[in-house]
């Protein structure tokens with residue numbers, strides 16, 4: 001039985017991150033910020049019955065829904081706990097592999113200036129619980145074309161709007177990996193033109209990422225309505241809207257894989 005996750009591109013990138021980690025069977029895996037489980041389920045498959053995956057997640061609803069999927073699909077080697085990664089109380093060096101898919105570290109690190117903003121307690125904890133010789137794997141967005149598209153349109157009316165996502169880059173990641181002493185670092189770039197079957201499918205997926213609030217702000221400041229501003233977004237899709245009604249945007253991600261020195 002196939003577990004229900006967030007699906008979409010989440011599953012594509014989650015599966016790739018796990019593949020790049022080459023998790024040995026029998027590994028004890030920690031999946032940080034499990035979300036919908038797009039890294040947890042492939043990791044459970046990779047480590048097999050002899051191993052285990054523990055997911056850590058802040059959102060109660062996600063903890064519950066992924067645990068439900070684990071039970072429904074009879075996955076015997078995975079579980080999710082509600083916990084803040086920054087306050088984990090596991091023993092030092094307890095896990096063989098640690099994964100952090102799309103957490104977003106631009107509040108800890110300025111990727112333009114390539115310098116830390118504040119202490120990165122998330123990665124600190126992550127490395128603490130990783131055993132010597134164990135692997136750490138991260139993924140992050142380097143481009144979400146639809147984010148750029150909507151931002152471009154809305155920022156004509158709201159030039160000061162802060163740009164969400166797509167801020168992280170290879171140079172910053174190499175610096176972060178080195179600063180935590182991770183070695184054998186591999187940075188892998190990936191890209192897909194991801195098709196959503198319908199306009200509604202696309203909007204259902206992306207509109208929750210803060211766009212509804214930003215659209216409301218633009219509508220209020222221009223004397224328009226949220227519906228009219230949203231319609232403008234739909235009307236200007238150009239080549240992204242295909243003849244069969246599907247909507248296609250490119251998404252680029254970067255995987256950063258490293259090992260804790262033995």
Ligand SMILES: C[S@@+](CC[C@H](N)C(=O)[O-])C[C@H]1O[C@@H](n2cnc3c(N)ncnc32)[C@H](O)[C@@H]1O
Nearest residue numbers: 010033034035038057058059083084085101102
């Ligand atoms: C964008 S989702 C990514 C989900 C999944 N890792 C994937 O790659 O598909 C990030 C998740 O990390 C969780 N998260 C962020 N900070 C966290 C923290 N300090 N402790 C636990 N979970 C956290 C969020 O609640 C969210 O579900």
